[in-house]
Amino acid sequence: MRSSRHTIAFSASPLLASRTPVWRSRFVLAVLALAFVTLAGRAVYVQLLGNDFFQKQGEARFARTIELPPSRGRVLDRNGLILASSVPAFGIWADGANPSDPNMGQLAKLLGMNKNAVAEHIKRSADGFVYLKRQVDEATRERIKALGMVGVSDTKEYMRLYPEGDAAAHVVGFTNIENKGLEGVELAFNTQLSGHAGSRRVIKDRMGSIIEDLRDVIPPVNGQDVQLSIDSKVQFFAYDQLRTAVELHKAKGGSAVVLDAQSGEVLAMANYPSYNPSDRRNLTGELLRNRTITDTFEPGSTMKPFVVALALERGVVTPTTTYQTAPGYIDIGRHRISDSHEHGVLNVTQIVEKSSNVGTVKISMDLSAQAMWTTFTQVGIGQKPVVPFPGAASGRLRGYESWRPVEKATMSYGYGLSTSLFQLARAYTIFARNGDMAPLTMIKANGAVTGTPVFSPKVAGQMRDMLALATGDEGTAPRAQTLGYSVAGKTGTARKVEGKSYGKKYRAFFVGYAPADKPRVVVAVMIDEPGKGQFYGGIVAAPVFSQTVQNTLRIMGLQPDQVVRPNINAVGAQESF
Structure with missing residues (x-):
């Protein structure tokens, strides 16, 4: 048998067996080459020629301008002690966060918020930036950051601290969440304290974390410190004495002002009840007001010394001129003005010492209405205080x-006109400064100031003698006496208007200075609506003056000017009002 041999071709497929046309191969190579050139050109464009464009496009999607908040200036007392300062804090915010994030409960717990409330905030973040909580401390911020929640981040800010708390709240005031002053010194000096915010451009990742700093950094300008004339120790003692008196007498409230009579510096402005400036929830407007300067009232018998001083200045009377005050009242038309009890014949000095309404009215009858109005205006009644404090009241003087x-008669003993305690304290600097009234300041000053003349030094000296007797055993305010220092001053007790007439609620006052011969400080005290059947200024307000004066003079380093223990338990004369 003959064997045969078959040859197998390279491929049995007609397509593979056929030769590929040369033009097709060249076309494919051309397409590949063109694609390569296109990609290479694009790479060159992106990396070199179009780099700025694409970088800007990327920045537009992920770059952010961050505000760099300034540190608000500090508020300091006259000795450099801090009354208000700022510490770093953080605002936690969301932008496009996931409300179903498994860490939602932990986030809410760290923020001290309800989980549903946080979820609602985060839902709103789908439309853009929303704060979850402001002024969070560093430790909490780090724990939140560790959760790694997409779209939840933080911004640096500052939180305000008030070391003196309730005692200085009405002086210092407070700021809002944006660190803008709303009350007190924080508002009055807001521009100086605020500074100016800066900014920086950054790139953030999808979780909100900064991954790169860009150019264009504008540093913040921090606020300036403000050093007040306030002495934080004097402020605290005044506040503490008010609290004691208000609680003891079941009163509605109380206020006190302490002035340096020679420099015109305000050493204290205290009110009780007060508030915590770091926790202002559920507060009313009345509690927020610095009532020493915003609230006005009829000052009662504390106005009598100015009428007597005017009469002395005009030569109408001398300290020994006598008046018959029997039978204890005087009729002006259809109106009767009375003393607390009959005093009989009193000289001018005794009229001040005993606080006789009848005697004061009779002195005023020898003075013109214009002369009295001029004097009241000169001592500041009806004039807005020239101090940079919000809400300072001018009082009322028709x-x-x-x-x-x-009306002329009642104005002589402090009814029919109104003033603030701040104005009343300033008016008494006239007697403490040889007849001129000090310009007041809330900023620390150096040395004595030149005042505005109101009475002659001779008359001021005569009034100092009379006001010293008013705090003696036979006066209306022996309880104003204090250990180691001589004092002088005047009581006041005024009925409060209820509806359209005077009711059975009172304000008790004492305004005075110490030491009596060479005064350094003026202190004005008002207790509002004292209860328990005791409402006279000599009983309710004078003890606050006594303790406040003593503490203030010791803090100032003033040596005692008397060694005999005062008879501070003396009963004293009953005041007329």
């Missing part, structure tokens, strides 16, 4: 042309 005889 033009003398409209005064009726009975």
Whole structure:
């Protein structure tokens, strides 16, 4: 048998067996080459020629401008002790976060918020930036950051601290969440304290974390410190004494002002009740007001010394001129003005010492309405205090042309006009400064100041003698006496208006200075609506003056000017009001 041999071709496929046309191969190679050139050109464009464009496009999607908040200036007392300062804090925010994030419960716990409330905030973040909580401390911020929640991040800010708390709240005031002053010194000096914010451009990743700093950094300008004339120790003692008196007498409240009589510096402005400036929830407007300077009232018998001083200045009376005050009242038209009890014949000095309404009215009858109005205006009644404090009241003093005889009479003992405690304290610097009234300042000053003349030094000296007797055993305020220092001053007790007439609620006052011969400080005290049947200024307000003066003079380093223990338990004369 003959064998045969078959040859097998390279491929049995007709397509593979056929030769590929040369033009097709060249076309494919051309396409590949063109694609390569295109990609290479694109790479060159992106990396070199179009780099700025694409970088800007990327920055537009992930770059952010971050505000760099300034540190608010500190508020300091006269000795450099801090009354208000700022510490770093963080605002936690969301932008496009996931409300179903498994860490939602932990986030809410760290923020001290309800989980549902946090979830609602985060839902709103789908439309853009929303704060979850402001002024979070560093430790909490780090724990939140560790959760790694997409779209939840933080911004640096500052939180305000008030070391003196309730005691200085009405002086210092407070700021809002944006660190803008809303009350007190924080508002009055907001521009100086605020500074100016800076900014920086950064790139953030999808979790909100900064991954790169860009250019264009504008550093913040921090706020300036403000050093007040306030002495934090004097402020605390005044506040503490007010609290004691208000609680002891079941009163509605109380206020006190302490001035340096020679420099015109305000050493303290205290009110009780007060508030915690770091926790202002559920507060009313009344509690927020610095009532020493915003609230006005009829000052009662504390106005009598100014009428007597005017009469002395005009030569109408001398300290020994006598008046018959029997039978203990005087009728002005259809109106009767009375003393607390009959005093009989009193000289001018005794009229001040005993606080006789009848005697003061009789002195005023020898003075013109215009003269009284001029003097009241000169001592600041009806004039807005020239201090940079929000809400400072001017009080009320009608033009003398409209005064009726009975109104002229009642104004002589402090009814029918109104003033603030701050104004009243300033008015008494006239007697403490040889007849001129000090310009007041809340900023620390150096040395004595030149005042505005109101009475002659001779008359001021005569009034100092009379006001010293008013705090003696036979006066209305022996309880104003204090250990180691001589004092002088005047009580006041005024009925409060209820509806359209005077009711059975009172304000008790004492305004005075110490030492009596060479005064350094003026202290004004008001207790509002004292209860328990005791409402006279000599009983309720004078003890606050006594303790405040003593502590203030010791803090100032002033040596005692008397060694005999004062008879501070003396009963004293009953005041007329």
